[in-house]
Amino acid sequence: MKIRFLLDENLSKQIKMAVLRLNSSIDILCVGEPDAPPFGTLDPEILSYVDLSQRLLVTDNRKSMPGHLELHWAEGKQIWGLVWVRPATSLGKLAESIYLLWETYEAQEWIDRVDWIP
Template identity: 30%
Template sequence: MSRVRFLADHDLNEQIVTGVTRREPLIEFQRVREIRLSTAKDHEILEYASRQGFVVVSHDVNTMPAAAFQRIERGQAMAGLLMVKQADPVGLIIDNLFLIWQASELDEWKDQVLFLPIR
């Protein structure tokens, strides 16, 4: 069993990444720009995340879920996708991501697409 690791899509609010890692420094939260994928297409980001064991966190509600569902339909593994609307309160999203990290394992998110916040 392994802990959830997060990968921030290029459009994710930086305050979310900073807030999560300040709350718990043990949480691994990489940014696509840190791994030189900032110009990558959605399917490339999902492929990288799947190979490296990251759950993707994104604001891109228009195209990222469709790319994720295409992967699943093709039988390609996906480590998970967490969608966040731009208008959602940052503090609530930080709390949700901390809870996910604290209460679940990476394998529980395989092929899952979830819109935060958890209600």
């Protein structure tokens, strides 16, 4: 199964457009879009959403998300991957990194895995 992505709300929607230019069949949603959590959704609810929808979360939220992720795991829940975006990453580099994740890995390989991109 291919990785499906959710971009956290504070990331630019331009990232999604850039990823889809690389491959239009990539399943990528942004918080605030139809079928995704609405803007303002709290971190624990985002984590529950990506667990239930089997989506890898792409975020730059390094302040509150780590603590919520630890609680999520402590409750016996899982995630389908989370990648932290490094500060000052260019749009093109980020889109390419997401594309390479999609091209290289199966979704199951990212269960409960956390990493940095690029």
